[in-house]
Amino acid sequence: MEPPLQTTLALVIGVVTAIASLLAISISLGFLMRRKAKNFEEWLVGHRDIGPVVTGFALISSYLSGWAMYGNAGLGYTFGWAGSWLIGTVCIMGIALCLVMGYRMRRYVQLGARTVPEMLKVRFESKMLQALAGLAMIILLIVYSVGQYKAMATVWTITTATPFHWSLIITAVLVLVYVAVGGYAGTQWVSCFQGILLTAVGWTLGIASLLWAGGPAKIEEMLKTQTFTPPGGASTNIPIDGYIIPPLTTKDMAYPWADWIGVTASIFMFLLMATGFPHNIARFLGTRKISKKEYWAMLLITIVGGLTPLWIGVVGFAGRAVFGDKLLTEKYKPMYGDAVGALVSISVGGIPLAALFTASVFAASVSTLAGMALIMATNITRDLLHNLKPDLPSKALLWLTRLMLIPFIAIPLWWTMTATPPVLSVFMAGSAVAQAGIFFFVVGVSMYWRRATKWGAASAIIYGLSLTILHPNAYGQYVGLHHWGFWALLLIFGSAATYFLISLLTKPVPKEKLEKLFPRTSAV
């Protein structure tokens, strides 16, 4: 079957209406909650009275970015079953670890922390570490933002027939509008609403596409007839009905599915990255005290929401079974297989589902972009400037934060325009490995391991960032590091080794200072 290429006026109206409605609801919720915030600090963490349902869905919303909500379809479409290693079939493991470990962030909020780097300042009494963590986050989140741009611009291009570059500019404008009118304020409530929407739409589209393609058996049968075609390249004779795509060239080794070492590395990435993502763990900054029963309720929410990326992957398999490899030709450049999500949504559910799906991708990518731009802006104002000049007035900081949003929206925009990644999720995985390898230990483990020191944490950040530059598709290829699996394992376990060894070799934080962070009632 040919992918639907005709964009109708009704579809454009449907898409614009859905996005406008989502924006209106998000902004209304944002304003409602912002009115309650008296100052910048309250704006960042609210009243610390957020319950398990809102926290659970907010965590899901921040986890489901353009990668999970849109890019996963591209992975399933382009790489078949092997794409599963980045679709994140085991992502619930990592989300559960974040759920278990992240709750302790509350303790740091009580001690004055309002951002993740501030938590590190409190934990290690080190402004240097706060600034370094802020800087690392900026670098990694810029990379992560590129994928969000591609997701939103692709779905906009497919549904409205706007040229891709203009879609990118429209995405940037939407982010600016979203932030400017307060869509990011009242984060937990807006995120909760979006988490529910993403889960509902993801499940609906996944199940509908499964039926549309003729059922699971038919899809599996069709995948057996397909061979791997690199985006924009010639078809190979490598089947895509297995969980490994053996590399033909050195360049093909830059993927997790090249062999089982890469697969192992991708499993570790998913185990650690939900905790390592600063925007995920920050969700616990505003959480209230939660009972055991409520904890189980929160887990149930994250399980239901955590299955959404798998349903989006199903959309990709269904698309490949029906469309074949048509989307991997030059005709679809620079979107390629990433276009499949939008095309299947149009084919499966017509205007209503396509409009809802576009609004969901908007929620996943634009709100994540807005959130990341805000994190990066606060990294500059609160973690760097406020660090240097603590007497800066709160109002000036707020305005500076708003001003700093512009470069952090513009830099990834420019990057996506000049070097659009062929498969957005593969690109974003590079940043995810680094965030997992660095921040799982520096933030997550440091909340539980008394012996951690600022030097251990700082060394892990520096090591992790250095290895990030050596990604096989960046500078790694010039030093012989072509293998994604080796690179990812070197980054994750190297960061861990650096963190633990340097911590053990350096002077620990005095016991009396640790008392407030690790009270005697604490079980660990």
Place this chain on the structure above:
Amino acid sequence: MRKGVLLTVAIMILCVLLVPLIAYYIGGWFAYWSHAALAIIFALAAVLLKTRWYWEED
């Protein structure tokens, strides 16, 4: 360490180990959804560890 804790941790490790093994030996849809099932068991075990043996009050 308590037996229950060790058993729960062993289940969690087993869940992780089974992921590539099922992909290698079985593959297809079964592997895809069984990964999710293993992840859910892992998640239940992780929360059980916290709520039963490592619960912390503020």
